[in-house]
Amino acid sequence: MQRIVNNPDDLVNEMVEGFKLAHPDIIASTPNPRVLKYKNAPVAGKVGIVTGGGSGHKPAFIGYVGENMVDAVAVGEIFSSPTAISFYNAIECADAGKGVAVLYGNYSGDNMNVRMAKEEADDNGILVKTVVANDDVASAPASEPQKRRGVAGEILMWKVGGAKAAMGGDLDEVIAAAQKAIDNTRSVGVGLGPCTIPAVGKPNFQIQPGTMELGIGHHGEPGIKVVDLKTADKMAEMTLDLLLPDLPFKEMDDVVVLISGLGSTPVSELYVFNRKVNEILTSKKIGIHRSYVGNYFTSLDMVGLTLTLMKVDSELKELIDYKTNTVALKQF
Amino acid sequence: MQRIVNNPDDLVNEMVEGFKLAHPDIIASTPNPRVLKYKNAPVAGKVGIVTGGGSGHKPAFIGYVGENMVDAVAVGEIFSSPTAISFYNAIECADAGKGVAVLYGNYSGDNMNVRMAKEEADDNGILVKTVVANDDVASAPASEPQKRRGVAGEILMWKVGGAKAAMGGDLDEVIAAAQKAIDNTRSVGVGLGPCTIPAVGKPNFQIQPGTMELGIGHHGEPGIKVVDLKTADKMAEMTLDLLLPDLPFKEMDDVVVLISGLGSTPVSELYVFNRKVNEILTSKKIGIHRSYVGNYFTSLDMVGLTLTLMKVDSELKELIDYKTNTVALKQF
Amino acid sequence: MQYFLNKEGAVIIRNVIKAIQANKDYLSEVDGAIGDGDHGINMNKGFSMAAERIEDNHSFSDAAKILGNVLMMEIGGSMGPLYGSFFKTMFKVTKDLEQITAPIYQNMFELALASVKDMGKAEVGDKTLIDTLSPAIEGFKSSMAESSDFKVALIKSIESAKEGRDSTKDMIARIGRAARLGERSIGVLDAGAVSSCLIVEAISLSIISILKST
Amino acid sequence: MQYFLNKEGAVIIRNVIKAIQANKDYLSEVDGAIGDGDHGINMNKGFSMAAERIEDNHSFSDAAKILGNVLMMEIGGSMGPLYGSFFKTMFKVTKDLEQITAPIYQNMFELALASVKDMGKAEVGDKTLIDTLSPAIEGFKSSMAESSDFKVALIKSIESAKEGRDSTKDMIARIGRAARLGERSIGVLDAGAVSSCLIVEAISLSIISILKST
Ligand SMILES: Nc1ncnc2c1ncn2[C@@H]1O[C@H](COP(=O)(O)OP(=O)(O)O)[C@@H](O)[C@H]1O
Ligand SMILES: Nc1ncnc2c1ncn2[C@@H]1O[C@H](COP(=O)(O)OP(=O)(O)O)[C@@H](O)[C@H]1O
Ligand SMILES: [Mg+2]
């Protein structure tokens, strides 16, 4: 395992430490070492935005903490949900008295820990509402959205929810905007190589060279099928064939495109993929409002990518375009 | 080879195409498909900034094109210098009549092609001056700086040169600032795993598991030595032991820290490494003015990182902090 | 009537913790076959944290509360909430009681199991710890219905837990990390089923060691 | 006096291009051993682009100019400027001449070699194409000094180029990608030395085929 670590058990704590040291202009620590917050949080008069999840997805989740996006984040072990107490402490840090929107992904650990944190917040008089992201079309049929996992589409949910809060929306409006964002978002992953949790030391699943796994999850959850490795163009076709009918995305729709590497795929290849995605969408008369291409939501050192599309109306466009200043996403 | 490509020979063209499509807010194409420019270039009244190099280092070089940084860039094949004509066309695109600073890295191909482009510009009445980055301490002894390669320190050179030009500096002032930037910058790489040029299909060098190569170059050029794989903390010590005496960086100096992954190293590990770098610098009473941690200058899918330090006085601080808006680097 | 004194019951939780600590490596090994190989690490971390906070004068309820709270609030992942709610429910049911009889134990275990199911949404057959805990209490119940002997029912409960644990071998994982393997998950035990079997065994044997009768 | 007519000399450059095209895979194979395996790809691309622009009525100088310019301006990397300056210099030296005699050829080759050295800063012994080109012209010179026969000197030049090419086998690469291997670069030929040997051979044999004497 060719990795840059000390004792793998300390990886998350040391990573958080190194992150805080690198970004004092945006990030502040809190009494709980597994909670980081925007240095100006709680922002007076604003609904607080909280998220959290297992580590290993850098820049998610902590990279999206900052101005007009996430106020506080709970940090879990590698691929393991943060504790209920961390979610609760993050809620405390984000609360400016206008309530807190917890916007997180649909994983059983996160569901459980957020539920308990919310109970704790209820007991302490902090108003909390939640939206759970379920953008991964490969994780369950469209008829069972409650079973679908949240993946890179979460970023767009935080962006929209964070902007709505920054523009003065109340808790219900922020929740409605975030819910609208994720309801209009669909993602799918393609895995070309596995990832290794440093404390374990070897990949806990395999992808045979010459094959790829369509619909792979952010921790290596099984996809829809394993097929022969395809060209970038064919991969773009296959992923769009899964995404487009699911919402569905139609002629004259406008979309935001988000292509994220899973960790070990060179970013140049994401752009090769984007070229074909662009071509196909354009040929279908689907307008591209904005594109994000890069390592936005990774899975340790997995090889592959996720493609996310979000259908945007004028409200969502305004919220997506709103300015933000986080470590991973900066818009003027 | 688990890669997202079509015909590997088309990779660079398709990558450039996908990049332009993703970032119309910043990037414009030019008649030469291997030259991209800032959409507002040439910027009236401003010295033009040009760079260029082989592909495979994403987000370098094209990611640094934009407001107050690079005006135009020449794009080469994977790990192969751009043509002289591309460098020349980039110069043409950047020239607003105040001259053009070509800020590039010390590789024999780039030296040759830039030299010819400059001759062509001279013939056509465009004033061109150059600065060649040589920040890689592992590539030659301090007594032979002209033999040292340019690596991630180039980014800081572009940042400083671009800011100086944006602030109204004339060509000589821009060249002087860029030269000062690179003269105060030192880098070193650590390789934990090789990279594969897609057209070749297999790594053209090996790093044995359990070992690491100290001082590796951005294309796999040999380092200072191959040693047993060390912990992140020990790696931070070893790399600083190479960098600090070379300038030297001393007590009460202020520095900019730039830690870049080489492609396949999870960013979380870069932060673990940053933690120790920070600790050591602080213990030596070296002040940290600003830190950049992420995939800023990669080598396809190589495993490892580069550590760059730049000693900054008040002038360099102002230039480094100056606002910029490129795909890879955004500062307000 | 058979019962144990709540105030003497800290040993039950202590022995649960010891069982997990002693089997740390084994649990990771089992998880390594089809999971990610960290079950022993996760379990050991949480249970050991609780160990330091349990004192000699604590009752069974006190100790269960401490373990439950540590797991629930400080461990994270799925194991924290699942085993956390298991032990917290045990605390809630018994906190005001001096003596814990077989019917109380049965009720406590059923509610604890219900809280785990409610938390994790897993059912029997999904290849999880439910496949141990559910037969464990069913065995207890049927033994009580037959012979009304707390001690006999506890021993029966251990046997049923082991059968349940072993039944996971032939199951396809439908929940958690191992679900990624589909059919390939057949043939090995589920790690949570193994750890919960250790827990049932430690609880049952510890109760037997402090059982009283009037 | 032996010479060839400049206006008949496009065939020389055409044959150089054919030699590279025919050996594309072999050149990549040689580069694969200690380089990155793309020398055949790089060379074939540039030389083939030039082939399309060379017309039948072109002179040797015209053709050398076209090839030199394509390589220099449109190929990039190191090969573009290196071989580009080689052929551009050949053009510059001969552009106003009708007849090219042995002394002119010798002068042209020496200046072309100097331009390559000036461009790439490699010297004999660095395990590059210089190790072929330098002996090639040295052999030509010594043969001319001995026998003053253009044809004999050209054949000698081919032999010397081959010896030079083979001499790279025992060298440690000090320049270019193969330098990364240090001592491990011993035992295989340098790719550039192989391609330049093909070039010397194609030039020499083509000249012999159109040689005139008065
Ligand atoms: N939703 C759930 N309900 C019940 N048990 C579960 C659930 N999810 C996971 N498990 C249990 O957790 C065990 C794995 O625990 P552990 O290895 O500690 O966590 P992780 O899977 O996150 O690495 C599985 O063997 C299974 O018994
Ligand atoms: N500076 C230089 N001077 C002379 N020859 C060089 C120089 N650099 C490289 N070469 C030659 O180039 C050859 C490799 O060419 P090629 O494979 O096309 O390029 P790359 O090394 O960029 O992949 C080497 O075998 C060597 O002969
Ligand atoms: Mg785990």
Ligand SMILES: [Mg+2]
């Ligand atoms: Mg596990």
Ligand SMILES: [Mg+2]
């Ligand atoms: Mg090459």
Ligand SMILES: [Mg+2]
């Ligand atoms: Mg090569």
